[in-house]
Amino acid sequence: MKDYLKFYINGEWVDPVEPRTLEVENPATEENFARISLGSKADVDKAVAAAKEAFKTFSQTSVEYRADLLDKFVAAYQKRMGDVSEAITSEMGAPKWLADAAQATAPLAHFTTTAQVLREYKFEEQRGKTLIRKEPIGVCGFITPWNWPANQIACKIAPALAAGCTMVLKPSEIAPIDAMIIAEVMHEAGVPAGVFNLVNGDGPGVGQALSEHKDVDMMSFTGSTRAGVLVQQASAPTVKRVALELGGKSPNIVLEGADLTKAIGGGVMNMMMNTGQSCNAPSRMFIPKSVKGEAEQIAKATAESVKVGMDEKGAIGPISNGNQYQKVQDLIQKGIDEGATLLAGGLGRPEGFNKGYFTRPTVFSDVTNDMTIAREEIFGPVLVMIPYETEEEAIEMANDTEYGLAGYVQAATDEKAYEVGSKIRAGQILVNGSGPDFSAPFGGYKMSGIGREWGEYGFEEFLEIKGITGLKSA
Numbered sequence: 001m002k003d004y005l006k007f008y009i010n011g012e013w014v015d016p017v018e019p020r021t022l023e024v025e026n027p028a029t030e031e032n033f034a035r036i037s038l039g040s041k042a043d044v045d046k047a048v049a050a051a052k053e054a055f056k057t058f059s060q061t062s063v064e065y066r067a068d069l070l071d072k073f074v075a076a077y078q079k080r081m082g083d084v085s086e087a088i089t090s091e092m093g094a095p096k097w098l099a100d101a102a103q104a105t106a107p108l109a110h111f112t113t114t115a116q117v118l119r120e121y122k123f124e125e126q127r128g129k130t131l132i133r134k135e136p137i138g139v140c141g142f143i144t145p146w147n148w149p150a151n152q153i154a155c156k157i158a159p160a161l162a163a164g165c166t167m168v169l170k171p172s173e174i175a176p177i178d179a180m181i182i183a184e185v186m187h188e189a190g191v192p193a194g195v196f197n198l199v200n201g202d203g204p205g206v207g208q209a210l211s212e213h214k215d216v217d218m219m220s221f222t223g224s225t226r227a228g229v230l231v232q233q234a235s236a237p238t239v240k241r242v243a244l245e246l247g248g249k250s251p252n253i254v255l256e257g258a259d260l261t262k263a264i265g266g267g268v269m270n271m272m273m274n275t276g277q278s279c280n281a282p283s284r285m286f287i288p289k290s291v292k293g294e295a296e297q298i299a300k301a302t303a304e305s306v307k308v309g310m311d312e313k314g315a316i317g318p319i320s321n322g323n324q325y326q327k328v329q330d331l332i333q334k335g336i337d338e339g340a341t342l343l344a345g346g347l348g349r350p351e352g353f354n355k356g357y358f359t360r361p362t363v364f365s366d367v368t369n370d371m372t373i374a375r376e377e378i379f380g381p382v383l384v385m386i387p388y389e390t391e392e393e394a395i396e397m398a399n400d401t402e403y404g405l406a407g408y409v410q411a412a413t414d415e416k417a418y419e420v421g422s423k424i425r426a427g428q429i430l431v432n433g434s435g436p437d438f439s440a441p442f443g444g445y446k447m448s449g450i451g452r453e454w455g456e457y458g459f460e461e462f463l464e465i466k467g468i469t470g471l472k473s474a
């Protein structure tokens with residue numbers, strides 16, 4: 001058992017005000033491997049005070065200075081990427097190949113993209129006699145989840161640093177260790193004392209205290225819609241800006257004429273990636289009734305080819321914690337009870353596993369858009385296939401959801417995919433199997449969130465806009 005009991009406040013590792021600990025479990029072994037401290041309002045007060053003081057000077061630093069700081073972070077992070085990858089594998093169960101290839105490398109992409117945005121950004125603009133200035137918003141509170149832990153932290157701290165904001169991070173208590181390493185990297189990179197602070201804890205304790213704090217100017221939250229609403233409610237009395245990146249139930253429309261092997265096979269693999277624990281997972285696949293039989297065969301064969309385990313390249317790991325495992329099992333049962341056809345996978349662990357929260361890659365067909373498994377975010381390796389008659393019907397069902405984070409379209413041509421994609425009410429559309437673009441805006445319509453992350457749009461969330469009017473020199 002390794003102890004990570006201190007918090008990072010004002011450039012130092014300090015003890016919590018009241019000692020209270022929580023053990024962190026490895027979901028692949030169900031064994032506890034680390035201990036963290038659970039903070040309180042008193043720790044949040046200390047961290048926010050440090051951030052408020054640091055804002056006085058950090059907000060006045062030059063663009064060159066901050067861009068240089070981001071570059072220094074990248075250099076320092078590269079040396080610790082192996083440690084971050086190992087931490088993520090232990091705390092949330094990403095197999096080594098995935099932790100190395102994506103989970104731990106994503107922060108590099110966010111920091112390098114943001115440094116470029118910062119170097120090119122126009123902070124001042126003259127319109128007639130008015131000067132429009134963009135200024136850092138102030139002290140930011142960050143609350144992050146366990147599914148892409150380092151990525152979610154990076155897409156908040158990189159733009160906040162770039163803008164000249166100061167911050168207090170509360171990482172997920174389920175996956176907190178990568179965040180402790182990131183704090184060490186911030187220190188190593190020379191981020192000034194008080195600019196970045198970390199307090200571990202749970203939502204009702206530290207998360208709530210941060211959200212309602214009068215000296216926090218902005219909350220940026222990533223996690224469930226349930227907790228996001230609580231953050232917004234707690235933030236309301238102090239009228240702070242709130243950015244929310246929440247859940248999703250993203251449609252993947254396969255159009256007639258698309259290459260079925262690629263579209264269906266790719267869609268299943270994309271769903272299973274990170275054990276289905278991605279907010280933008282393509283979890284509802286819409287298939288033309290005319291090709292239903294063939295599509296089902298491809299989906300079944302692909303799901304059955306997905307390896308489960310920690311060692312093999314391409315394999316999927318366990319669900320990241322016991323509560324989530326049970327939730328996924330309950331929803332699989334619900335799908336069976338509501339009459340969907342189970343094409344692959346199902347209840348229980350895959351063959352050969354008797355511990356760890358490993359789950360069978362599961363595909364349901366004959367799903368209707370009103371079934372629970374088509375409406376609720378499952379956050380596990382479970383795909384639902386929904387047959388449709390006409391393109392209009394597919395688009396209507398795709399939009400018949402309370403969520404709007406992402407959408408996917410597979411078509412014979414990019415033009416057709418663009419046409420259908422532009423009718424989906426969601427913040428990001430990925431067409432014909434395309435991968436992520438770290439400079440494209442990422443965020444949700446409807447109950448998937450408020451605001452955007454990544455690239456220039458993510459950076460602008462951290463800016464206030466000021467108009468200085470009546471300038472005689474203009």
Ligand SMILES: NC(=O)c1ccc[n+]([C@@H]2O[C@H](COP(=O)([O-])OP(=O)(O)OC[C@H]3O[C@@H](n4cnc5c(N)ncnc54)[C@H](O)[C@@H]3O)[C@@H](O)[C@H]2O)c1
Pocket residue numbers: 143144145146147148152170171172173201202203204206207208211222223224225226227228230231244245246247248278279280377379405444448449
């Ligand atoms: N849209 C996105 O960019 C995005 C990215 C990743 C995950 N997610 C969503 O996150 C969810 C899974 O993550 P999770 O289970 O860690 O979510 P969660 O909401 O349970 O927890 C997320 C964070 O919120 C904190 N929290 C919980 N209750 C709180 C409260 N009352 N006040 C303040 N903070 C509170 C937790 O401690 C944790 O740090 C999924 O719904 C997923 O779709 C969204």
